[in-house]
Amino acid sequence: MGTFELLLQGFGVALQPTNLMWALVGSVLGTAIGILPGIGPALTIALLLPVTTALAPTSAFIMFAGILYGAMYGGSTTSILLNTPGEAGSMMTALEGNKMARAGRGAAALATAAIGSFVAGTIATLCLTFAAPAVAELAFYFKPTDYFAITALAFCSVAVVMGTSRTRGFISLFLGIAIGVIGIDTMTGQARLTFGNMQLLRGIALTVVLVSLFAVGEILYVASRYRSTPGVMAPIKGQLWMTRQDFARSWKPWLRGTAIGFPMGALPGSGSEIPTMLSYTLERKLTRYPEEFGKGAIEGVAGPEAANNAAAAGILVPLLTLGLPTSATAAVLLAAFQNYGLQPGPFLFTSNPALIWGLIASLYVGNVMLLVLNLPLVGIWVQLLRIPRPQLYAGILVFAMIGVWGLAGSWVDLTIMLVVGLAGYVMRVYDFPIAPVLIGLILGPMAETQLRTALAAGQGNPMVLVSTPLSAILITLAVLLLALPIFLKRLRAHA
Amino acid sequence: MYFSKTLAVLAMTAALGTGAAVAQVNVMLPANPGGGWDSLGRQAFQAMNDAGIYTGGVNFTNTGGAGGTVGLAEFLGTASGQPDSLAVFGAITVGAIALNNSPINLAEFRPVARMTAEYLVIAVAADSPYNTLADLVAGIKADPGAAALGGGSAGGVDHISLALLAQAGDIPVADLNYIPQTSGAETVTAIVNGTLVAGVSGTSEFAQFAEQGRIKLLAVTSAERRPNLPDVPTFKEAGYDVEIANWRGILAAPGAPDDNYAMWVDNFTKLSQSDAWKAVLEAQGWEDYFLPGGEFGAFIAEETERQGQILKDAGLVN
Amino acid sequence: MSTDERNTTGGSRAAASTTPKPYWIGLGLMVMGAVWLYNAFGLPQGARYAAVGPGLFVTVAGGALLLLGALLMVQIWRGETFEAQDAEDADGATKMDRRAFLTALVAVALPIVTMGPLGMPFTATLSFVLVANAFGSRRWYLDLVYGAILASGSWFLFHQLGLQLGRFFPPLGV
Numbered sequence: 001m002g003t004f005e006l007l008l009q010g011f012g013v014a015l016q017p018t019n020l021m022w023a024l025v026g027s028v029l030g031t032a033i034g035i036l037p038g039i040g041p042a043l044t045i046a047l048l049l050p051v052t053t054a055l056a057p058t059s060a061f062i063m064f065a066g067i068l069y070g071a072m073y074g075g076s077t078t079s080i081l082l083n084t085p086g087e088a089g090s091m092m093t094a095l096e097g098n099k100m101a102r103a104g105r106g107a108a109a110l111a112t113a114a115i116g117s118f119v120a121g122t123i124a125t126l127c128l129t130f131a132a133p134a135v136a137e138l139a140f141y142f143k144p145t146d147y148f149a150i151t152a153l154a155f156c157s158v159a160v161v162m163g164t165s166r167t168r169g170f171i172s173l174f175l176g177i178a179i180g181v182i183g184i185d186t187m188t189g190q191a192r193l194t195f196g197n198m199q200l201l202r203g204i205a206l207t208v209v210l211v212s213l214f215a216v217g218e219i220l221y222v223a224s225r226y227r228s229t230p231g232v233m234a235p236i237k238g239q240l241w242m243t244r245q246d247f248a249r250s251w252k253p254w255l256r257g258t259a260i261g262f263p264m265g266a267l268p269g270s271g272s273e274i275p276t277m278l279s280y281t282l283e284r285k286l287t288r289y290p291e292e293f294g295k296g297a298i299e300g301v302a303g304p305e306a307a308n309n310a311a312a313a314g315i316l317v318p319l320l321t322l323g324l325p326t327s328a329t330a331a332v333l334l335a336a337f338q339n340y341g342l343q344p345g346p347f348l349f350t351s352n353p354a355l356i357w358g359l360i361a362s363l364y365v366g367n368v369m370l371l372v373l374n375l376p377l378v379g380i381w382v383q384l385l386r387i388p389r390p391q392l393y394a395g396i397l398v399f400a401m402i403g404v405w406g407l408a409g410s411w412v413d414l415t416i417m418l419v420v421g422l423a424g425y426v427m428r429v430y431d432f433p434i435a436p437v438l439i440g441l442i443l444g445p446m447a448e449t450q451l452r453t454a455l456a457a458g459q460g461n462p463m464v465l466v467s468t469p470l471s472a473i474l475i476t477l478a479v480l481l482l483a484l485p486i487f488l489k490r491l492r493a494h495a
Numbered sequence: 496m497y498f499s500k501t502l503a504v505l506a507m508t509a510a511l512g513t514g515a516a517v518a519q520v521n522v523m524l525p526a527n528p529g530g531g532w533d534s535l536g537r538q539a540f541q542a543m544n545d546a547g548i549y550t551g552g553v554n555f556t557n558t559g560g561a562g563g564t565v566g567l568a569e570f571l572g573t574a575s576g577q578p579d580s581l582a583v584f585g586a587i588t589v590g591a592i593a594l595n596n597s598p599i600n601l602a603e604f605r606p607v608a609r610m611t612a613e614y615l616v617i618a619v620a621a622d623s624p625y626n627t628l629a630d631l632v633a634g635i636k637a638d639p640g641a642a643a644l645g646g647g648s649a650g651g652v653d654h655i656s657l658a659l660l661a662q663a664g665d666i667p668v669a670d671l672n673y674i675p676q677t678s679g680a681e682t683v684t685a686i687v688n689g690t691l692v693a694g695v696s697g698t699s700e701f702a703q704f705a706e707q708g709r710i711k712l713l714a715v716t717s718a719e720r721r722p723n724l725p726d727v728p729t730f731k732e733a734g735y736d737v738e739i740a741n742w743r744g745i746l747a748a749p750g751a752p753d754d755n756y757a758m759w760v761d762n763f764t765k766l767s768q769s770d771a772w773k774a775v776l777e778a779q780g781w782e783d784y785f786l787p788g789g790e791f792g793a794f795i796a797e798e799t800e801r802q803g804q805i806l807k808d809a810g811l812v813n
Numbered sequence: 814m815s816t817d818e819r820n821t822t823g824g825s826r827a828a829a830s831t832t833p834k835p836y837w838i839g840l841g842l843m844v845m846g847a848v849w850l851y852n853a854f855g856l857p858q859g860a861r862y863a864a865v866g867p868g869l870f871v872t873v874a875g876g877a878l879l880l881l882g883a884l885l886m887v888q889i890w891r892g893e894t895f896e897a898q899d900a901e902d903a904d905g906a907t908k909m910d911r912r913a914f915l916t917a918l919v920a921v922a923l924p925i926v927t928m929g930p931l932g933m934p935f936t937a938t939l940s941f942v943l944v945a946n947a948f949g950s951r952r953w954y955l956d957l958v959y960g961a962i963l964a965s966g967s968w969f970l971f972h973q974l975g976l977q978l979g980r981f982f983p984p985l986g987v
Contacts, residue, residue, distance in 0.1 A: 037902060050976040140687045140709075167888060171842060171881045178849055178874040185867035187675050188860070189594035189649050189811070192871055193852050198568050201595065216921055218900065223947040224914035225903040323681075341531075343678040351680075351703060389902055390948035391959055394920075394941040398963055401924055401937055406976040408558055414925045421921055429909075430835060430895040448870045449677075452863045456674045457643040457690050460864030556977060640862050672862045810861075 007129055010357025014365050019062050022055075023362050026063035027369045030070020035078050035384050039396055041071035042328040043214050046207040047403040049336055057340045058355050062362040064336060065316075068329055069121060069366050072272075072309045073374045076113040077381060080106060080301070089272030089308040092280040096293070096300030103296050111242045112250045112298055113305040114374045119251075120258040120306035121367040124313030127262055129360055136321040136346035144454035145465050149474035150324070151447035154268035154439060156478040161274065163433030172433050175423075176440020179204055186445075187452055199412040206331055208404050209441055212417045213434055215400040217424020219393050224425070226389075250302040253283050257306030264307075265314020268326040268443065272311045273435075279307035313363065320344050320356065324446075328435075331442040519552040521574065523582035525566020526557065533557060534779065535611060535743050536583040539763075542771040549762050562591025562648070567599050567746075574748035578755040581607065585743035589795070589802045590650035593812050601799060604746040605756050606792040608763035611776065612740035612784035613697040614717040615646075615656050616727065618710040620686050623693075628714040628733035631693055632664040639670040645682050646695035649675045650802075650811050652741045653695040656716055658805045663735035669810040686710055697741060698724060699780045716740065742784050744791060760788040834889045842882030849875030916947035933978045937964035 013019060033044050045064050055063075075090040080097035093113060100109040159169035182193045183203025194200040242250065257279045264275035283303040284293050293300060318324040323344040325331040337344050342352065349356050374381070404417045427434055451465075458464030466472040522540065526532040536555060543549040558566035563584050574580035582604070592599050617628065625631040635642040646653025654675070658668045674691065676682040679700030685691040687709050698721060705712045712727045716739045720729060730737040745763060747756050766772050767785040776783055786794055806812040849871055856868035885893075897905035920943035927936045941960030942953055950956055968978055981987050 037900070050971070051974040054974045139684050143688055143690055144685075165888075165893070167881060167884055170877070171885065174874055174877040174881060177870065178845065178878060181849075181871050181874055184595065186677070187649060188857075188867050189591070190856055190867040191595060192856060192867060193849065198565055201565050219944060220914060220917050220921065221898075222900055222903040223917035223944070224909045224911075225897065225905065225907050226910065226913060226948055227902055227904040227907065343680040345680055345684065347680045347683065347704070350707065388950070390945040390950035391941075391956065393948055394944035394956070394960065395963055397920060397940055397944050398937045398960070398967065401928075401940065402933065402967055402971060402976075402978065405924065405928055405933060406971060406978055409556075409977055409979055411925050411929055414928060418922050418925060422918075425914075426838070428898045428900070430838060431898050444870070444874075452860070452865055452869075453674050453685075453690065455865055456672060456860065456863035459640045459672070459862050462864075643862075669861070 003130055003133055006353060006357045007361060009353065010359075010361035011364075013058060013354050013358030014062065014361035019059055019358065019362065020365070022059045022063040023066045023366050024369060026066020027070045027366055027373055028066075029063075030067035030072075031074040031370065031373055031381060032070075032384060033067070034071035034074020034076075035381055036387075036392065037078075037218075039215060039399075040329075041068050042210055042332050044071075045329065045332045045336065046210050047399055049207060049332065049339060050403075050406045057342065057352075058358045060336065060340075061333075061355065061359045062366075064333060065359055065363055066366045066369070068312055068333075069309070069363065070370055070373075072121075072312050073114060073117050073370045074381065075308075076117070076301075076305050077110065077374070077378060078385070080109045080113065081382060082385065089276055089311070091273070092276045092304035093301055093308070095280070096297050099294070099296035100298065100301065105296065105298075108242050108246050108298065109296075109301050110378055111375060112246060112302045114371060114378075115242075116250065116254045116257065116302045116306040117309040117374075118367055118371040119254045120261065120308075120310040121313060121370075122364065123255075123258045124262045124265075124310040125360065125363040125367065128313050128317055128363070132317060132321050132360070133349060135317055136349055139322050139346045142322065142470070143468055144450040144457065145471045146468055146474070147324070148447055148450040148454055148465065149471035149478070150268055151443045151450065153474045153478040153481070154326070154443055155447070156481045158436045158439045160481055162435050164431055168432045169436055172427070172436035173440040176437040176442075177444035178440075179209060179437075180441045180444035181448070187449065197412065199408070199410050204416055205407055205413070206335060206438075206441060207407060208413050208416050209420055210328060210332070210438065211400045211403050212420035213424040213427075213437060215396050216417055216421030217428060217434075219397055219400075220421060220425040221428040222393065246298055249289075249298050252286075253279070253299045253303035254306040256282060256286075257303040257308075258310040261307035261310030262314045265311030266317045266326065268318070268324065268439070272308050272327075275307040275311045276304040279303040316363075320348065320359075321346065325442055328438045328442070331438070519554055520549075520579040520581060521554045521556065521577070523566050523570040523574070523580070524555055524557045525563035525570070525582065525584060525588075532563065532583045532585060532743060535781075538775045538779065539610065539745070539766060539772070542769065542775050543762060543766050546766065546769040546771040548765045548769065562595070562651070563588040564591050564595055564597040564599055567604075568597065571599060571603070571749065576750040577748045578752050579759075580748040580751070581759065582746045582748075583743065584746055586652045586739075586741050586798065586802075587648070589798050590652070590655060590806060591648075593799075593803050593806050594650040601746075601795050602792075603749045605749065605751050606788060606795055607745040607747050607756070607759050608767070608788070609742055609744040609784055609786040609791045609794060610763070610767065611779075611781040612742040613699065613782060614715055614721065614740050615653060615695050616698050616701045616712050616715045616724070617657075617660070617693055617695050618683075618686060618701050618705065618712050619693045620689070621708055621711055623711060625693070625713070626711070628660075628728070628730065628735065631713060632660065632666070632735070634692070635661070635671070636664065636666050639666060640672050642692040643672045643674055643690065644693050644695070645674045645676045645685055645691040647675065647679075647682075649673070650806055650809075651675075652739060654809070655802055655805050656695055656737065656739045658809050659737040659739060660730065660735055662805070662808070663730075663737055668805065668808040671809070673809075683710060740782070740784065744786075756788075763787070835895060836886055836889055839882045839884075839886035839889060842878050842885065844882075846875045846878030846880075846882060850879065851875075913947040913949075916943055920944045920947070929979070930983060932980055932982045932984075934961070934964040934968045934981055937967075 033039050044067050076093050079090040079094035080101050083094050083098035097109045155173055159173045160166055163169040184201050185192055191201060260279050261275040280300055283299040287299050315327050315330045318326055319330045325334045404413050407413055454464055466475055522536050524533045524536045540553045558569050570582045619625050625634055644657055654673055661668050661671055679696035682694040682696050683704045686694045704710050714730050714733050715721055715727050716730055718738050747759055764787050853868045853871035853875055857866040858868040860866040899905045920940040923940055924936050938960040942956045945956040971978055
């Protein structure tokens with residue numbers, strides 16, 4: 001059966017009333033958390049993981065996909081109106097978007113962000129639709145040594161690129177790897193670093209670390225340095241639609257942003273920060289109005305927002321086809337698949353086409369919903385920002401607690417929440433990057449399994465690690481990345 | 496105060512006397528939601544409810560990890576001596592206890608019933624030079640290190656089936672190059688991309704991939720050929736006396752009162768004969784593998800002995 | 814990006830408190846590394862065919878943390894500075910509010926003790942009041958009401974969805 005027929009069947013699934021409802025729930029939730037501080041898509045999906053017991057997998061993933069896309073839409077709203085990027089991916093949007101809002105062109109900025117997100121999301125979903133089945137076939141050619149090389153490259157890039165210094169990047173990374181080895185070694189059944197505690201045998205759950213590092217760490221940090229005068233919200237002025245000139249200046253950045261974001265999102269460890277930064281840099285170089293940059297150039301909103309959304313679709317490619325999570329959100333989605341006893345990969349496309357194609361089709365549906373939800377209704381969404389901060393952060397802690405306690409009802413998890421939350425606080429105070437911890441935690445066990453599988457199959461010969469063309473190239477790149485950090489520093493300085 | 500307590504006790508006794516249907520049963524599912532043990536527990540009670548065997552409340556607890564040993568340890572701690580506390584477990588738990596030096600002793604629990612089984616198949620890549628189990632065993636024997644084998648977790652039933660095969664084929668078990676995989680789908684991928692020479696997994700997981708022509712099924716671990724895989728010979732037919740299944744069953748808490756224990760053995764016996772349960776087996780693709788109470792206890796003891804010995808031979812347990 | 818662009822939330826960077834030399838972070842990392850290394854020595858480093866065993870990654874993680882901790886201490890000694898990050902509602906440049914921090918910390922630590930015996934809704938309500946207080950809300954009675962509504966409401970919702978949150982209020986057995 002061709003991709004097109006499969007996609008049509010997927011629409012048959014996605015357009016069922018219940019699934020439409022879950023897509024709407026996801027989109028609304030996603031937009032809300034994108035607008036609210038302190039809680040992102042990974043965290044939200046992690047908190048909702050336990051409901052998978054009560055929900056059919058297709059409905060659950062349709063909702064999760066709505067959250068993923070919705071958070072990207074919602075994040076731009078706060079960036080533009082409040083100049084406070086909730087997520088790394090919206091940081092670039094704030095640069096020009098807020099200037100536009102202050103100059104009374106907020107509506108145009110919001111429109112180019114929303115339409116750009118829609119265009120990028122739809123194109124990227126199209127790419128996903130047609131690339132995924134082909135990429136899935138790669139699973140039969142990729143060997144453990146290739147996977148190990150991918151993770152090694154991800155480790156190096158994330159530690160080098162994120163954060164203020166390489167030392168701090170690597171410290172964060174190895175903290176994640178160190179947490180990841182706790183529990184039973186899956187290959188031999190040996191208990192590692194459990195200190196005789198039965199509950200530690202199953203390891204420290206990603207959800208607990210995620211919730212603690214982000215929500216708890218953030219609450220402790222913001223409480224200690226709370227700025228009780230909230231940022232000035234720029235009023236939404238101007239036409240709620242873009243002028244002809246705005247369109248003319250936006251469509252190319254949308255397409256370029258998509259072209260950057262989609263492949264970058266598929267790469268492990270690049271997150272949404274790097275593609276948006278690249279897109280911003282590129283638009284700044286190509287613009288015919290360089291004098292407007294820094295004062296509210298629409299290209300600087302259109303490009304990064306498109307890149308941001310395309311990257312969100314990009315992370316689904318390696319996740320669905322190879323079972324390879326490239327970001328925290330993807331890792332949580334992977335955990336959701338495993339909760340259902342499903343293993344993302346080439347076989348999911350054949351064994352459960354209704355789920356995969358229903359999910360992909362729901363991405364198109366979700367994009368349309370989000371455009372409708374965000375463009376005309378943006379005024380309603382910003383009301384969310386009026387929730388008083390004390391009660392908002394208190395509420396976030398309540399949900400964090402439910403997420404951790406609902407996992408296994410264990411005081412050990414709650415203790416880990418306290419310890420890791422404190423670590424998250426210290427990391428914020430002393431400016432250690434947080435993303436590498438998660439990458440280490442998510443990809444560390446994978447790197448270990450693939451390394452040991454590769455070596456076992458190669459009977460201990462270390463040369464097996466560079467025995468395929470792909471692994472040789474990736475390992476070389478990883479080494480280069482360590483050797484040439486200056487290049488990347490320049491790139492950042494330029495941005 | 497004292498009076499009201501007495502009243503409460505009286506009321507409870509009365510309730511118990513009028514039938515166990517009012518009681519609430521606590522069921523430990525020592526796995527995360529969604530897995531085989533989770534569905535066995537939930538489906539069994541659903542079917543019992545549908546068939547009118549037991550219609551009272553059921554309180555499930557999911558505590559996953561370490562082949563069920565984490566959940567069973569918690570069960571041991573909280574449910575000992577309780578009348579209506581049950582736990583799901585299976586063949587994997589037996590190996591996991593030995594492998595993790597778990598303080599759990601399965602003999603302490605009261606065996607209620609063995610319910611389902613899934614037989615295992617061994618497979619090679621579609622373009623593999625091996626066409627029969629004998630070919631494969633000969634290949635492994637020639638150079639065990641070069642023949643990477645895969646399946647589920649170390650010490651699990653997949654691993655044990657390969658160890659038994661090696662023993663039957665005069666290959667030292669400790670020489671096997673066994674590489675655990677995270678799932679049946681992963682095992683297939685590794686077989687197809689050439690990382691593994693052969694792999695083992697449940698029949699239901701492998702059958703679909705054989706249909707796609709990605710892998711060849713060489714043999715199945717059941718006593719007789721499976722109806723859905725008529726062309727796949729058994730290990731016995733291929734000349735290796737190995738029979739093993741990934742079974743799942745129900746335990747009651749250690750020290751559970753005899754009356755309650757007998758009631759649950761009876762309930763599960765009735766369940767195994769009900770149409771509702773047969774429909775569940777059909778829908779889930781599970782094999783009926785029912786064995787009640789005491790006989791199940793003897794079976795557990797036997798499995799503990801057999802798996803413990805093979806894990807020792809494999810060098811996984813001292 | 815340049816520093817003034819990054820500083821999006823206002824407040825001058827120059828005034829950012831460069832904390833006194835935090836050697837303890839390096840030391841803490843080294844201790845953690847040592848624990849991991851110590852544990853690794855009890856694990857098999859090799860395997861029959863793989864050449865590396867379950868001990869390898871533990872050794873690598875422990876060794877790396879030990880080295881990086883030492884390196885960090887050297888960098889601190891050489892004058893590495895640390896600037897608190899800016900967040901959506903936080904200003905890295907302001908001084909730490911100890912009382913608010915400790916109140917929030919108690920809110921996070923409280924569940925370890927009370928979640929089991931007193932149940933989720935009760936614990937969450939208390940934590941809610943504490944966090945709101947840490948953020949400067951002074952109408953604790955109102956927060957108590959908000960917290961109780963939110964905590965009980967989510968208990969019922971998630972309980973309905975099949976999440977195991979324990980009993981509503983264990984001391985009363987409900």
